[in-house]
Amino acid sequence: MSRVVAIARNTFRETIRDRILGVIVLFALLMIVGSLWLASISLEQEGRMMKDFGLVAVSGFGLIVAVFVAASLVRKEVEKRTVFVLFSKPVGRGEFICGKFLGLCLTMAVVMAGMGVFLFGVSWWVAREATPALLLAVVLVYLQLVVVMAATVFFSTVTSTVLATVLGICTYFMGVLSHNVLNLTDVAQNDPVLKGVAWALFVLIPNLSAIDVRGDIVNSAAVDWAAVGAWSGYLLAYTVVVLLAATAVFRRREF
């Protein structure tokens, strides 16, 4: 366990030094400019627009950082050959993947917390409409990104950084649109192969939209937090399964 913590700590230090906090500054500037602009054109709907587009920006910025960092996390160690030094010590492959992933999660937690607090502050300042639910929505975006990061780490163990990045971004969008996959079967009603493929995809893809509460937060509607909690548990379990798969693949790699 201490080895995992040590790897996580080092990964956190390494990624946070990578000028990643600049994303928060960029986000902050975007929010300030955006809020001034929205206040002038939204016809007394500043709060609503701030929450909606703010959460979209949090997801977008978070996704870019998460996928790009996750895709290069393992590959960089292999290319720099630091992985040889590491594996000459009593460190297991599973511990390596787990430590790397936890370090990245910590980095993303800092990035998301920065953006979330800033979004909350600007929404409060502009429209007095910020509620704790807004911060919870950011936490749920973070959880979605945790799943995407796990998937990207998995892809990075089997393919190149570029392809892992592309596949990571695809995982996010497929996860958000997962309910549409079954609609593919409507296109070819009598094609069992297509139906089978659609069903397999539907089963494989994480259901990220299950914890997407942006619509309810924007409309100030009640959120079924019990259901969201249950779905969050499912997504955490999904993350563990993907990390186990990444470890299994990484164990077969020869250096």
Next chain:
Amino acid sequence: MPILLRRLLTVALIAACLTVVVAYQVTRPVDVAADPRVFVPSPGFYQRLPESWQTTVADAYWLAVIQYYGEHVNGDKRFDSLPAMVDLVTTLNPQFAKAYFFGAFAAIDAGQTPWGYELLKRGYAENPDDWRFPFYLGFYIYNFARNSDKDVLAAQMYEQAAKLPGAPDFVSRLAAILYGKGDEKAKAVRMWFAVYAEGDEVARQRAVDELKKMLPTTAERRDALDRYGSMLSQDRYTTLQEGLMGGQK
């Protein structure tokens, strides 16, 4: 080709391109008349997206609706695409109450009050607990319906609104006044005050315009402010006073 000639040709080509670009950029028209008929996609196009994405698309279109309205309200006053745009926003996000109210008041400018009424009815069906829908429906019926019993129909709507959570006290008083056989003009003035109390910027501007028409003299306006001013918050009272009296107390 000699090097000198090639260089001269290159310089001439660059100079010609620069001249054309600069000449066009400097002389291009600043104000292009906005087209009242714009392409509005069908809501079905977006309805396969997750709900939260539909909300974001609706919000983005909301900004487009405001821009469209702003471009035409001070210009050609043509709002051909407004119903389709507002329908798109409200279909993608049926809980976006402000979009219904804005659409209903913009419909007056567009000369499409039947559509405005249907829009409010749809909004009420989608948001049965929001008192503002029956409130605005009552206002709409009183002002635009041609039924002989429109007072009673409007009063019934106000009664429904008064029973819903969050409705201000003046809503039930409006219902009582409409049931009575009072002065029609006084009823209408009171209703426009109610609209000013609760409406957005577009609705408030419309209320000021209508009140100015109904109350042509300063004395009448001052009297109305004294009678119905209690329906308004302090801020709204001040802005309405400025709108009606133009700085006079």
